[in-house]
Amino acid sequence: MPGITREEVSHLARLSRLELQDEELDHFAEQLDVIIGAVARVGEIAADDIPPTSHPLPLTNVMRPDVVRPSLTPEQALSGAPAAEQQRFKVPQILGED
Amino acid sequence: MTDLTRLTAAETAAAIASGETSAVDVAQAHLDRIAAVDEKVNAFLHVDTEGALAAARAVDERRASGGELGPLAGVPLALKDVFTTEGVPTTCGSKILEGWKPPYDATLTRRLKEAGVVVLGKTNMDEFAMGSSTENSAYGPTGNPWDLTRIPGGSGGGSSAALAAFEAPLAIGTDTGGSIRQPAAVTGTVGVKPTYGAVSRYGLVAFSSSLDQGGPCARTVLDAALLHEAIAGHDPLDSTSIDAPVPAVVEAARAGATGDLRGVRVGVVKEFSGEGYQAGVMQRFTESVELLRELGAEVVELSCPSFTYAMPAYYLIAPSEASSNLARFDAMRYGLRVGDDGTRSAEEVTALTREAGFGAEVKRRIMLGTYALSSGYYDAYYGQAQKVRTLITRDFEAAFGRVDVLVSPTTPTTAFPIGERADDPLAMYLADLCTIPSNLAGNAAMSLPCGLPRGRSAGRSPDHRPGDGRRPALPCRCRGGDRVHRTLGPPAA
Numbered sequence: 001m002p003g004i005t006r007e008e009v010s011h012l013a014r015l016s017r018l019e020l021q022d023e024e025l026d027h028f029a030e031q032l033d034v035i036i037g038a039v040a041r042v043g044e045i046a047a048d049d050i051p052p053t054s055h056p057l058p059l060t061n062v063m064r065p066d067v068v069r070p071s072l073t074p075e076q077a078l079s080g081a082p083a084a085e086q087q088r089f090k091v092p093q094i095l096g097e098d
Numbered sequence: 099m100t101d102l103t104r105l106t107a108a109e110t111a112a113a114i115a116s117g118e119t120s121a122v123d124v125a126q127a128h129l130d131r132i133a134a135v136d137e138k139v140n141a142f143l144h145v146d147t148e149g150a151l152a153a154a155r156a157v158d159e160r161r162a163s164g165g166e167l168g169p170l171a172g173v174p175l176a177l178k179d180v181f182t183t184e185g186v187p188t189t190c191g192s193k194i195l196e197g198w199k200p201p202y203d204a205t206l207t208r209r210l211k212e213a214g215v216v217v218l219g220k221t222n223m224d225e226f227a228m229g230s231s232t233e234n235s236a237y238g239p240t241g242n243p244w245d246l247t248r249i250p251g252g253s254g255g256g257s258s259a260a261l262a263a264f265e266a267p268l269a270i271g272t273d274t275g276g277s278i279r280q281p282a283a284v285t286g287t288v289g290v291k292p293t294y295g296a297v298s299r300y301g302l303v304a305f306s307s308s309l310d311q312g313g314p315c316a317r318t319v320l321d322a323a324l325l326h327e328a329i330a331g332h333d334p335l336d337s338t339s340i341d342a343p344v345p346a347v348v349e350a351a352r353a354g355a356t357g358d359l360r361g362v363r364v365g366v367v368k369e370f371s372g373e374g375y376q377a378g379v380m381q382r383f384t385e386s387v388e389l390l391r392e393l394g395a396e397v398v399e400l401s402c403p404s405f406t407y408a409m410p411a412y413y414l415i416a417p418s419e420a421s422s423n424l425a426r427f428d429a430m431r432y433g434l435r436v437g438d439d440g441t442r443s444a445e446e447v448t449a450l451t452r453e454a455g456f457g458a459e460v461k462r463r464i465m466l467g468t469y470a471l472s473s474g475y476y477d478a479y480y481g482q483a484q485k486v487r488t489l490i491t492r493d494f495e496a497a498f499g500r501v502d503v504l505v506s507p508t509t510p511t512t513a514f515p516i517g518e519r520a521d522d523p524l525a526m527y528l529a530d531l532c533t534i535p536s537n538l539a540g541n542a543a544m545s546l547p548c549g550l551p552r553g554r555s556a557g558r559s560p561d562h563r564p565g566d567g568r569r570p571a572l573p574c575r576c577r578g579g580d581r582v583h584r585t586l587g588p589p590a591a
Contacts, residue, residue: 004469012465015472016421017428018456019449028462034524035466039410042482045489052484053491055308055338056294056540062337076201080432091430092444 004033102127103264107173107321110267114157114172121154121161121172125216128174132218132265140240141250141260143179144187145219150174153216160214169348170328171214176260176269179220180227181312182301183207190303191223191235191253194427194434194455204301205333206270206312213328218266221256225457226424227277227305229253230529233520234459241516242285248513251281251529257315258285268325269315274306275412276509276533278313279545283508283557286547288322289315291533294540295340297326298333306419307338309412309537319546323351360394365501369405370532375510382549383507390505400497402504404489408534411490413527414470414483415538421467424460427452462523491539506532508545508557 009029013020020028074087083090102124105113113119129147136142157172177183180190182200184207189195203211210217224234232240232255242250243263250259254271258281261269271278273291282289290313297312304310314325326347333339366387371380391397429435429451430444437450456464470479497504509529519525536543545557 009465012468013461014449016461016464016468017425017445017449017452018461018464019446019453020461021453024458024461028465031462031523032466032469035413035462035527036469038524038527039413039466039470039479039483041410042407042414042486043478045404045407045482045486047482047485047489050485050488052481053487053538054484056491056538057338057340059338064334072201079201080198082429082433082435082438089431092438092440092442092447094444096443 004029004036103131103267105267106318107170107267107316107324108318110173111167111170111324115161115167117161121157121214121216122151124172125150125154125174125218128218128266131263135243135263136265138241138246139243139259139263139265140238141176141221141256141263141265142219143189143191143222143235143237143256146183146186146217149186150216150218153211153214157214157216168213168328169324170268172216173214173268174216174218174266175210175325176219176221176257176266177207177210177217178223178254178257178270178272180223180272180303180305181207181270182303183217183220186220188220188303189237190227191225191232191237192455192457192460193236194451195432196236196434198433200301202301205298205335206329207301209329209331210270215268215328221254221260221269223256224253224277225460226303226420227253227272227274227310228420228459228463230276230280230526231514231516231519232256232259232281233516234457236457239516242513244285245513248515249284251284251509251513253277254281254289254315258282258287258289261285261287261315261317267317268321270312270325270329271315272302272305272310272312273533273537274309274311274416275537276530278315279533279543279557280509280529282315282545283547284513286550286557287315287317288319288544288546289313289557290322290326290544291536291542292326292330293340293542294537295336295338296330296344296542298331298336298339300333300335304419304423306416307423308419309416311537319354320348320351322544323347357393359390362390362395362503363501364390364395364397365400365497365504366397367405367497367504367506367532368399368401369403370506374528374531375507376512379507379509379511383505386548387505398501400500400504402490402493402497402535404486404493405535407486408490408538409527409531411483411486412530412534412538413466414479415487417463417467418470418480418483419467420460421464421471424456424464427455459523487538490535494535494539494541508532 078084181204184203222240229252231249232252240255242248257269262285278289292313314322316322330344332341434455436454
């Protein structure tokens with residue numbers, strides 16, 4: 001099992017939307033390496049013919065009648081928003097200038 | 099008048115119903131207790147004095163007007179800060195939700211209110227329920243009331259400590275890999291992880307959705323059963339909620355208290371012993387198994403070979419689900435927003451906010467999950483872990499073909515010192531070695547006190563087949579058991 005590098009942690013952080021500090025990259029690389037080494041033990045089990053379990057209950061789609069029912073008011077829904085304007089969540093720029 | 103904080107929940111409810119005391123007096127006694135000890139214990143992140151007294155007054159008024167009172171009316175409770183409470187802060191132990199007041203109640207919160215339970219406040223926890231010591235809280239660690247220099251377990255260490263310090267007779271926890279049972283084990287209290295789907299997850303802030311399960315914490319088995327019946331049951335707002343009647347666990351708890359275990363088959367899980375298990379824990383565990391035998395149970399040792407792979411499988415499945423669930427903390431709709439100075443993009447603001455708002459363990463798990471789910475690694479890690487999950491479920495099925503209940507120590511050690519494993523994630527993960535299999539299979543499990551090795555609390559953990567409501571009562575006469583707190587009382591008291 002190849003060790004996990006600082007560069008890989010940096011890539012994972014980017015995918016995870018975490019703006020990690022430099023010293024965190026080193027520390028996490030070391031720790032994640034140990035953890036991944038330990039969890040890789042799941043590979044020891046020969047399980048080609050074993051079906052995967054994603055969930056403890058044998059449920060398929062659970063539906064309800066498509067009926068309008070009370071929900072949060074716009075004021076309630078926006079009550080925790082960092083910024084709001086005209087009954088909408090106000091967010092930083094999403095697309096580039098060009 | 100007896101000290102109202104020393105009563106069980108059942109005794110408290112009876113005293114209120116008979117008029118011997120009032121719900122307001124009971125609430126005030128617990129609020130006073132919190133004011134006296136919680137500076138040291140740090141079990142509560144938020145104490146809702148006004149809300150608690152208002153709820154208590156409503157119970158007293160209902161009684162005065164001849165209204166019917168439920169079996170827990172007027173009993174105070176400490177609620178883990180991972181369930182939403184309308185208008186009352188909900189942080190999940192994280193900076194990213196500091197100051198957030200949810201606009202709605204979780205189904206569990208609503209049911210507690212409808213039952214007349216008096217919610218005293220919100221309890222400390224490892225951030226987003228990731229941890230086994232409550233040291234991962236952004237708001238400082240909780241002390242174990244038996245020895246404040248030691249951990250109270252985690253993630254629900256605030257709830258277990260509140261019980262052990264007599265700040266509340268009832269508490270709520272959530273158990274994804276042991277977060278109800280391991281805190282119970284190291285604080286000498288009772289903690290139950292119900293069958294997956296028994297208690298609604300609506301309004302429970304998600305960590306790992308296929309594993310998360312809310313459940314009761316108490317100082318006695320009967321109190322835990324009473325609380326379970328108040329919070330369990332089908333909820334249309336949670337599509338994984340079990341649509342079936344709640345098993346009669348209160349009746350089972352009362353029946354189990356007779357101490358007759360003739361005809362009951364108990365299996366001791368062989369895999370949960372040996373290296374890493376403290377001698378004192380094993381001694382108390384062996385003694386309580388012997389007691390089960392004395393009470394008439396037929397005890398056999400059996401093997402569940404896949405259980406040794408439960409911990410690695412869990413630390414792939416839970417972080418994978420967490421990496422997806424915690425994507426909702428994006429700084430856009432609620433919670434913390436950092437770095438929005440008009441020059442940065444939404445993506446940059448999200449990354450800066452998550453860097454500032456999440457603690458180290460949460461970051462580790464998000465990245466671990468992202469790794470396990472990435473193409474090229476998916477089959478070897480997440481896919482393989484899901485197969486292990488199948489094998490663990492099969493091990494349970496095979497075991498329950500031979501016995502009615504499985505027992506093991508809840509956790510390999512007693513409460514370790516605060517700081518000892520804080521920067522050693524793998525050592526911390528070992529605390530959940532014995533509890534994780536039930537989460538992966540979805541079956542009910544509980545931890546009961548079994549005595550005090552060298553002055554600290556150890557627990558034992560019977561596992562039950564899914565949906566079997568009668569079995570959880572069985573071992574409530576274990577040595578020490580319910581009576582630990584009656585006789586000793588924790589040192590912080």
